[in-house]
Amino acid sequence: MSYLTRINLRRTSQSEPMPGTDQVPNSAGGFAWAVDDWTRLRRFLILGSAGGSYYAGEHELTLENAQVAAKAIAADGPRAVREIVAISRDGRAASNDAAIFALAMAASAEDEATRALALDALPQVCRTGTHLFTFARHVEQFRGWGRALRRGVGRWYVEQPVDRVAYQAVKYRRRDGMSHRDLLRLAHPGAKTRAGNPRLPVSDEHARLFEWIVRGGGETAARAGGIAAGGGETAARAGGTVAGSEDAARGLPAVIGAFEAAQAATTAAETARLVREHGLPREAVKAEHLDDAEVWAALLERMPMTALLRNLATLTRVGVIAPGSFGADYAAEQLGDTDRLRKARVHPIAVLSALRTYASGHGVRSTRTWDPVAQVVDALDGAFYAAFGNVEPANTRVMLALDVSGSMTYGQLAGVPGLTPRDASAALALVTAATEPRHEIVGFFAGKGGWKSGTRDWMGHTGLTPLAISPRQRLTDAVKAVSDLPFGGTDCSLPMRYALERGREIDTFVIYTDSETWAGEIHPVQALREYRERTGIAARLVVVGMIANGFTIADPEDPGMLDIVGFDTATPDVVSGFARGVV
Structure with a gap:
């Protein structure tokens, strides 16, 4: 009868x-x-598929997600567009690339209403020149430049204030072989229809700026050291520049003249003055002046939050940020401004990436080094938690279980070099740990002092080990502690079995995993139900998916189980709400 068992x-x-x-x-x-x-689409929009996973390469995983996005758009295009816009607009994803890609697919859908909604949403998803260039490249993969697409791109330029378009023109001049000049020539706002009416009405101010761009103003000024192609005037005068009054005479925003003058500037001091007076971005500065401390001090004064995160290392290397300096105080103050973080849509992954790089003292792709300033490291640590917003504690007993198996060490979360799903899950778990006073953090491996399940796989005993990490540690130290752990098999039933054998009273189990579970003798949902039966606790299970694949260990028919996307900025709040029974 053994076969019956x-x-x-x-x-x-x-x-x-x-x-x-x-x-x-x-x-x-x-x-x-x-x-x-829809869940798969949400995972793709938030996590992306850069780097692939242990079981699926980047191309394969991206193709799978693209096919799912296409299915969702075909099934309900308006819903898909709303989902894309919500995730992008609210800053819930670390990278906007997947949202832009999906929007380009929607703008190419067979359904005319879906195409129109996608093009109407273009300014909400593509908020910068780089975003728009990326969209244009993607949309060309799916369709040609018809009238609706030309009008949609043209509206991106026409319906923004002229000063904002001018700033975009000098900051994002060219990306991936695409430029504003290319897009304006394709969209041609202001061109007349056969009936002689404007296809898209353009103000005089916009028209003059568009002419400057189309004639190569931004690119020519940068290449030729300041010759303004928009009117034949030189960007530098004896004793002055075209910035200011002469720009007004040309009918161009002041930032255009300041950009031309910066490209013609012969000294770093002159560049620093132009940056301070006109708020020029780093991209408007000549390369030879980007190693000067005075220029960087000027840039820091009005530097956007995302740019500050990217340039902390350079600011430190050139001496603007140093122990006890005004630059260090100012940077720390800005990083501690919660309202500014939210308004800038700064994602926690961007902060975590900046923290890891800055604290290491050396670049990921370069050989340059710097001495990290402790004040800035601490400010970045605080900014990581603040980027998630205020999370209401559930005040329940929570177990946070980290899948530290080998498969979680592959791929790049949101395309950040070196940031694996395993490292990111540790950082994400600490956000909930900082919120919930009664928590325990465990890892999927049978380490010293850990619990062994009694079963073995090809790596040895499976089990769980309590992790000595805490929100009171620096985030980089806690993540490193997890990175140094030995691999364990992926058995997501272990948290419930461990809690049962060790007599832990747990209300909510939170498992951070890729859901590629295979090693156990019992399924996770069966282990949870056994825990409920034997303890009398109506325990809940939250599965936090750290890879944009198509699987979950949560039973969709069980209301006490929830599958959510890892590193959605809403994740800690959703975990808390589910633990309280309000989600």
């Missing part, structure tokens, strides 16, 4: 589907549930 509704090996369920094979050889297309 293999059918067990209460304990099923993860290498087999649970009887009576619609589980599917995952990429690791185990069985889990397939997430629906």
